[in-house]
Every structure is written in structure tokens, then in C-alpha cells.
Amino acid sequence: MDRKEIKGIIEGILYIWGESLSIDSMAEILELSKDEVKNIIEDMKNEFNYNRRGLQIIQIKDAYQLSTRVEHYDYIKKLITPKNNKGLSNAALETLSIISYKQPITRVEIESIRGVKCDKSINTLIEKGLVEEKGRLDRTGKPIIYGTTNNFLKHFGLRDINDLPKLKELKDIDLLDENNTK
Structure with missing residues (x-):
């Protein structure tokens, strides 16, 4: 499997999973070392940023998740029906x-x-x-x-x-x- 295909698989896995996914889980799924998966994800993060994609990969502890960009919030919120979700006191x-x-x-x-x-x-x-x-x-x-x-x-x-x-x-x-x- 070439690097480009692995990137596509990682993007699909993160998209479908929806929540953060640990590096251990991804390494197990891809049958690659954790370091190799981390390097590929770092490449993907850089590519997403360089190409100004609408999505980004964020890191939470030693897990990763697909997320929309903060700078696109004003546009995305127009699609979302507001919930009666109060902020914190x-x-x-x-x-x-x-x-x-x-x-x-x-x-x-x-x-x-x-x-x-x-x-x-x-x-x-x-x-x-x-x-x-x-x-x-x-x-x-x-x-x-x-x-x-x-x-x-x-x-x-x-x-x-x-x-x-x-x-x-x-x-x-x-x-x-x-x-x-x-």
C-alpha cells in the first residue's frame, strides 16, 4: 500500500469515526507502526493547512479527529438550527x-x-x-x-x-x- 492510499484510508477512518481515534487504534487498523502513522498524519495536517482545506486534523492527547476549521464557523453556523443550549454561568x-x-x-x-x-x-x-x-x-x-x-x-x-x-x-x-x- 502506498503512502497516498494510506492517507486516504486515514481520512476515511477519521471521517466515519466522528470522534477522536487513538494512534494505537489507527496503527492496529493499518498494520503500521505508531511512528509511521504519526508521520503520515503530520503530513496530512500540513497538506490540509497548505491547501486551505475546509477540514483539519486536530490532536487530543494521543488521538486524532477530523474537524472543520474555526475560521469557517460563521458560514457553518448558518446551516445549523440553534438548539436551546445555554452557555455556562x-x-x-x-x-x-x-x-x-x-x-x-x-x-x-x-x-x-x-x-x-x-x-x-x-x-x-x-x-x-x-x-x-x-x-x-x-x-x-x-x-x-x-x-x-x-x-x-x-x-x-x-x-x-x-x-x-x-x-x-x-x-x-x-x-x-x-x-x-x-
Whole structure:
């Protein structure tokens, strides 16, 4: 099988699968090494970008997925019937931020940082698939620990959790904003 045919197969597999597909699964399907599959996917990503195709291949941890380009959103949204899909409240966004930076974390730890109860926010984030239970701590009461999901990474365009902006960078932006408003 030549490289061009392998690229076509990968594109078809990613299209049909719809969700992110691990490099291990693709290597097994194609009967190739993981490194070879990664190299081919990197070539495909470069070709898609160079040719300004309507699709792109995104990476989420060590998995890949076909996606439309962000810059085409305004055109694509014209086709989509709006769902009554509310965004996140400020409370839910604060809770999500704490979980994403401090994970794994318990509800009590989140509440101690926020200073208010956060059961409802956590449930909302779980319902939206942005947060999940990651297990329980081995201490009194066996509290649930929470962390973000792959859906969180996909939603915010992150390859992995290490792609989050560093807290110092965010503080620097806040300071710049404060200086500009004075």
C-alpha cells in the first residue's frame, strides 16, 4: 500500500469515526507502526493547512479527529438550527477553571477556593461532559475527585491539559487590562 492510499484510508477512518481515534487504534487498523502513522498524519495536517482545506486534523492527547476549521464557523453556523443550549454561568465557569487548574480536586477543595457551595455547578459541568468523576480519595468519607474530560479539551481547542495558559500569564493579562482602564 502506498503512502497516498494510506492517507486516504486515514481520512476515511477519521471521517466515519466522528470522534477522536487513538494512534494505537489507527496503527492496529493499518498494520503500521505508531511512528509511521504519526508521520503520515503530520503530513496530512500540513497538506490540509497548505491547501486551505475546509477540514483539519486536530490532536487530543494521543488521538486524532477530523474537524472543520474555526475560521469557517460563521458560514457553518448558518446551516445549523440553534438548539436551546445555554452557555455556562459565571459560577460554572469559575468552578470549571478551578477544576482544570487544580485537578484532581474534591468538591470541598473547590468550595474552599470559591467560598460558596458548588454542587449545582459541578452537576452542570458533568451534564455538559466537561468534567467527570476521576475516583475517590482514600480518606474519611471517601470524597469524589473531579477532573476535566477529553470533551473539555476538544471544546477549548487544547491538545492536553498542559496547553492551558499558565496562571502567571493570566495574571499578567489582568494587570495589563487594569493599567489600560486607568
